[in-house]
Amino acid sequence: MTINNQAPLATDPAVYEGYAAKWAKLPSSEEEWLARAREVADVLRQDATERDAVNASPVAEVELLKHSGLLKVLGRTKYGGGGQPWSVGYAVTREVAKGDGSIGMLLGYHTLWAQIADVVGSEEQADALHKVYVTNNYYIGGAVNPRDNDLKITDVGEEITYSGFKHFTTGAAISDLIVLEGALASGEHIFAVVPTKQPGIEFAYNWNNVGLRLTESGSATVTDVRAPWSAALGWKDKKIDPAVLGIAYPTLLLPLIQLVFSNFYLGIAQGALATAKGYTTTTTRPWPFGGDNKDKATDEFYILERYGNFYAHLAAAEALTDKAGALASVLTAKPRAEVTARERGEFAELVASVKVVNTDTALRVTGGLFEVTGARATASKVGFDRFWRDVRTHTLHDPVAYKNRELGRYVLLDEVPEPTWYT
The missing domain is CATH 2.40.110.10 (Butyryl-CoA Dehydrogenase, subunit A, domain 2)
Known part of the structure; x- marks a missing residue:
């Protein structure tokens, strides 16, 4: 990794310049977009621990996202964008987060902000923003x-x-x-x-x-x-403009934002499990003092049990997350005036469910992976702590306890939440 003297300390975009030619052609299908995201994650994974420790401004990593074309995944095709639905944008964010939670988060936020005019603006404003950001391959914060x-x-x-x-x-x-x-x-x-x-x-x-x-x-x-x-x-x-902001459609913005969060929580946890698996299968030693000694760590009952449990919870979280992503695609594709307040509220409750499940699961997996890797896995150079630290930091964005309470009122009283800055 190369560091230059931009203010503040920043990574050097020259590190990734070769990917501009490699990824010159934009993906054209959902499968290709996901494959591109996995390639980006593979690049980022190689030195994610080192970059996390240095804490340099990720100028180079944003440039890598630009080279990949991922900033354009939801962009309008007439300007050179990918034209994909929200569900693909969420899935792409999740894939990148598997390699580096920070860069997955940056991509998720950009994907949301790149569509903000589509949600809360007029058609003319939305088209203008797409034209600017897609044609210039801009990153939006x-x-x-x-x-x-x-x-x-x-x-x-x-x-x-x-x-x-x-x-x-x-x-x-x-x-x-x-x-x-x-x-x-x-x-x-x-x-x-x-x-x-x-x-x-x-x-x-x-x-x-x-x-x-x-x-x-x-x-x-x-x-x-x-x-x-x-x-x-x-x-x-x-x-x-009551024709734009006086209807239910623009209030989709908040659940759309919350679903960005849950996707990179899930991606971080999935990346943590995959990384731990690599360590356990190559480095973790069996415990020789348990009275039921095994030759390999992968024969240890408690290790097999933990991995199976983590996998099951992540699989369930992914299914719920994908369900919400699919509904996001359906609702945002509807004529704006046809989205009802009840539809919006039920979508918000599905997203709240995803937030609760992904928060609990991601914290559990990223904190529990040390149980299946061993004491030596706590070394700073191994870097397993970054997964938990990333999830723990952002899951404090807004208290998940309020999502649970909100869901309780939905279950018991059939109430959907009033749109707020966080619901």
Whole structure:
């Protein structure tokens, strides 16, 4: 791995430049997209532990995603995008997360933000965003953290300005475009997508957390960043457009976001199990003092039992996750006015179920893999801890206990949740 002197410390894109030619042709089917994602995961897996330890800004890794074409998976075909449904976008994120949770997360967030205008904007706004990001192969980050209601929007005539502070801006510091979310004095919120590289956006580069260390999720200060009113997603003539934001369809945004999370949780856990398997079958030794001694670790009852249990839970989690991904594809493909509040609510409850199951399963698998690998597997150079650290970090995004409570009301009272920033 090569490190250069960009500010801050950043990985060098030259490391991956050979993949631009290798992946010059965009995948054309779901199978090909998944195969490309697996290739990317294989590349990232080789030095994921080392890159995690260095904690350098993943400039090179975003460039690798660009070379792969994965940033275009949901992009409109008329501009050179993949034209795939949401289900494929989720599956591609999951595959990349198997090799490196941080980069899987970056891809998942980009895939969501690249579609934000499709969900909460007008058709004209959506088409414009696709044209820009697909034709330029742009990576999109976000400064969207609802708990920090710190970006203030001011109407300055033909434009609006954003000013304030965001604690978390995943992927934004290494992005080409950034999604800004803020509030007018009236309390109404507006999303807009603007170029990242401009004087009014200053990143602190202060992301140094337990897990997901290569996501550049640190804070940013935004000062008088301008966007035309025409870029205010779902707004028209300085007012909320009821034909766009006055229906159930745009409230799909929050469950769509939550399903991104669950897919990279699952991918990280699946990658952890595969990595542990490689270690157990080659390195783990049988226990010689149990009274039922075996010649190989793979003959140990408790090891076989644990792997079987982990596999079963991951298989069930994957089936549930795929079910939600399929429904996401169906709902987002419907005419906007035909999506009902009840449909949206039931989708949100399915996604909440996925969040609960994948959180529990991913934490269990990534923490439990040490039981089937042995004491020597705790060495830093082995790097098994990164899987648990990545899952543990993001599963704190919003308390899963509230998802359980929400599901309880759905089961007992047949209530679907009111759309909020987290449901």
